[in-house]
Structures are given as C-alpha cells and as structure tokens.
Amino acid sequence: MIKVCKFGGTSMADGTMMKRVASIIHSDDARRYVVVSAPGKRYGGDVKITDLLYRCYDSVKENGTCGEAFEKIKERFRGIVAELGLSFDIESVLEETAREIEAEKSADFTASRGEYLSARVMAALLGFDFIDARDVVKFRPDGQLDDERTFYLTAAALKGKRYAVVSGFYGEDADGRVKTFSRGGSDVSGAIVARAVMADLYENWTDVSGFLACDPRIVDNPERIASMSYKELRELSYMGANVLHSESIFPVRAANIPICIKNTFRPTDEGTMILPISKYNYTGKIVTGIAGKKNFTVIFIEKSLMNAEIGFARKVLSVLEKYHVSFEHMPSGIDTMSFVIDSEELKNGVKEQLMEEIRREVSPDNLHAFDDVALIATVGHGMSKNVGTSAKLFDAIARAGINVRMIDQGSSELNIIVGVDNENCERAIRAIYEEFFKKDASFGL
Numbered sequence: 001m002i003k004v005c006k007f008g009g010t011s012m013a014d015g016t017m018m019k020r021v022a023s024i025i026h027s028d029d030a031r032r033y034v035v036v037s038a039p040g041k042r043y044g045g046d047v048k049i050t051d052l053l054y055r056c057y058d059s060v061k062e063n064g065t066c067g068e069a070f071e072k073i074k075e076r077f078r079g080i081v082a083e084l085g086l087s088f089d090i091e092s093v094l095e096e097t098a099r100e101i102e103a104e105k106s107a108d109f110t111a112s113r114g115e116y117l118s119a120r121v122m123a124a125l126l127g128f129d130f131i132d133a134r135d136v137v138k139f140r141p142d143g144q145l146d147d148e149r150t151f152y153l154t155a156a157a158l159k160g161k162r163y164a165v166v167s168g169f170y171g172e173d174a175d176g177r178v179k180t181f182s183r184g185g186s187d188v189s190g191a192i193v194a195r196a197v198m199a200d201l202y203e204n205w206t207d208v209s210g211f212l213a214c215d216p217r218i219v220d221n222p223e224r225i226a227s228m229s230y231k232e233l234r235e236l237s238y239m240g241a242n243v244l245h246s247e248s249i250f251p252v253r254a255a256n257i258p259i260c261i262k263n264t265f266r267p268t269d270e271g272t273m274i275l276p277i278s279k280y281n282y283t284g285k286i287v288t289g290i291a292g293k294k295n296f297t298v299i300f301i302e303k304s305l306m307n308a309e310i311g312f313a314r315k316v317l318s319v320l321e322k323y324h325v326s327f328e329h330m331p332s333g334i335d336t337m338s339f340v341i342d343s344e345e346l347k348n349g350v351k352e353q354l355m356e357e358i359r360r361e362v363s364p365d366n367l368h369a370f371d372d373v374a375l376i377a378t379v380g381h382g383m384s385k386n387v388g389t390s391a392k393l394f395d396a397i398a399r400a401g402i403n404v405r406m407i408d409q410g411s412s413e414l415n416i417i418v419g420v421d422n423e424n425c426e427r428a429i430r431a432i433y434e435e436f437f438k439k440d441a442s443f444g445l
Helices: 015-026 049-063 067-084 090-104 107-126 147-158 186-196 230-238 249-253 312-322 350-362 381-385 389-399 422-442
Strands: 003-007 031-036 129-131 164-167 170-172 178-180 201-206 227-229 259-263 272-275 289-302 336-342 366-379 406-409 415-421
Touching (some): 049 090, 164 186, 230 289, 289 422, 312 336, 415 422
Parallel strands (some): 201 259
Antiparallel strands (some): 289 366, 366 415, 406 415
16 A cells, blocks of 8 residues: 655644654555655744745845845754754755755745755655655646656656655746745645555645634634545635645546545544545535635626627637636626626726726626625535525525625535625624534434
C-alpha cells in the first residue's frame, strides 16, 4: 500500500511540530511520499514564512537586497534545525537561497522558497530523498498545469525511491522560471504526487479533524462530516470551506484515489474521507454541508421575448469576455438573465463600462446591478433523494426573516445556492443548519 501525505503550514511551524510530523510518518510504513508547506504561524501574532518572503521580494524590488525580512527567515530556520538537533548545513542553504532570490527578482520564485527550505529540512529529519518540485511539476505556456508531463516526470523521479519528500506549492513554467500555485497550492502538489505514484490514499494533514458541516465561527460545534464525494468537496471548497484547496481533487479524481483529511494534533481522529462516486456510499443525511461566500454582484438583465432573440446570450457573454470578467452563476428565466460575478472583478469602473456595453449590444428593457450579495450553498447527494428539501430550506430562511435575492439549483440536484444580502449571510447559514442538522435529528428524520 502507498500513502502520500501532505502537511500544511501549521504542521511545519517549528521543530516540535516537525518532530510530531516525523512520528506520524514513521508510524506507518505505507506513508512513503511526503509533501510539505512552508512553516506557518507558531502563535497568535506570528508571521507565516510565505508572508515574510513576500516582504523579502518587496525589498528586492526596492533595494536590490533581501533585507530584514530574510534575516527573520534565517532566524526561524536556524531555530528549527537547532531544535531538531540536525547536523544539516542550513546556513549554506539559506545563503544560497538569498543569492538566488536577489538574482531571480521574481515574486513566484521568492514565495516558493518557504516550501523549498521546509522540504529540505524535513527530508534531512526523516532521512528521506529530497525532490525539488521545480524538476517535476511543469506548467504550459498558458499558465495551466501540464498534467501528463508532470505525472510522468514525478513518477520517474520517484521510481526506485522508497521514501521521499517533495516540496509543495510550485513548479516550473514554459520559460524555465519558477511558478507557484495560488495560496494553499501545496494541497494540489500533494494530489499530483498521489496521482503520479497511483497511491492507494492521499492523506492531507492539517490542524482540524476533517471537514465540518459548516463554519464553526458561525455555528457552535457543527457536526463533523465523516465522508463526502469529490463533487460535494468541490462545491463546499469553492464556496468557502477552506480545509482543502478546491483544485486539489482534479489530479486524484480521474484515478479514483480517496483523500483523507487528518489532524496533526490528533492523529488518531478518523477525519473525513473524500471519495469518488464509485466508492461513495450515501450516508442517509439530506445535507452534507453548508458554506457561504460574500461580496458578489448580480447583474440583472430583462427583455421581452429574450428567448426568441437569436444570439442574445452570446452577445452578453462576448461583453463579459471583452472585459475579462468571469461569472460564477447564470440564473435565467424566459425573459430574464442574471450573472453572478465576484465584485473584485468589477472594481475601478469595470462594472459601469460593462453595463453600458451590454445596453448597447442587446438594448434590454431593464438592466440593474445589485452589490453586496452573499451566496450560500447547501450541498448533499441526499437532497435529490428526499421530497421537499427545497421547501424546508426556504421555510427556514423565511422564518429567520431573510429575503432571498437569487436562487440557483444545479441540474444534478447536488446543491441549492441562494443569494442574500451580505449582512444576512451568517444568519441564513445558522437557519439552514438548524433545519437540516438539529431539527431533523430531533425528529429522527
């Protein structure tokens, strides 16, 4: 059996945590390949290594040198190596890293050094081989991951190596320069390694014991999700459930490799299993989880006989494309069409320009933009198996005195998305959770 383990920044925060990680890895011979993040915060008010590296890049841009930020990074890694009692020559590695950062003058290269240094130290601690992600993770000229080449190179690099540590978060672009994933991208790196070696399980170790049915900052002590499907994970992760990077399922999904979310602080906890549909068994619950995300803008278009106007949707979509604006959802009616867009994409006058061009292109009867909208996704395979799910959801929101601005349900009946005012987001989530978790449990439904 082969397990690939990814450990996040909290798990790598200091020498004590790295020793804990080493103990977890050595406790199971199947844990053969390890992917690590850069050290995270050790305590409240501490600074993550990646954030220090971004400061370092700013210093290189302004002054040509790494400056004080890299001195703090040196202190942190010196302390980790000393705490671990390693004979590893961290000083030489740190000096070389500083020179490379100053020579590269690249934000991506600079940010990647946290994972690089972390992996070097962890490999030395475990006595494992070290694999630099730059050598095996490749991006195409369009900036997208070159999947097949990456899987091939990673498998080739690990062939014959029983145990290895691979740096997470970055790879190499088509021009031979280091390129990073988005923040949290080490989750994707772990999934890449799991797919390359066709692992039996991808373990993602973090500081929580799996996914919760909703954000514990909104609902007190929400239920743990014992298992979910890839599809449910994708919906919940995208809508703000941040335990796992939303793109991390893609490398493993095609190979039907399960993911297990585990807690480094409580390694015996069961965690959450994330499974392909072929291995997923319906748990009997109507709803698996609820997640919300704020700050969307809804652009509402109304025009009589819109359905009879050939090319109407194409013209509107062409305007969005012209301004490089993507949309999240597109609810529509016989004479109406709405686009739900992240408000960040419409800043600096883009919204006004976009709407003016839509007016010119399709001459709508009405065109409005509604800002400060939150989207709430209620997700679960059980929703399609139970009559009246939508009615229960909207009754719960209505009893809470909340007005629904938008409704969108996918054809798979896996989720129902409602739009409410930002200020009502938390209250709506609590109302939905109460309906499907506390109330249903009380009546044995």
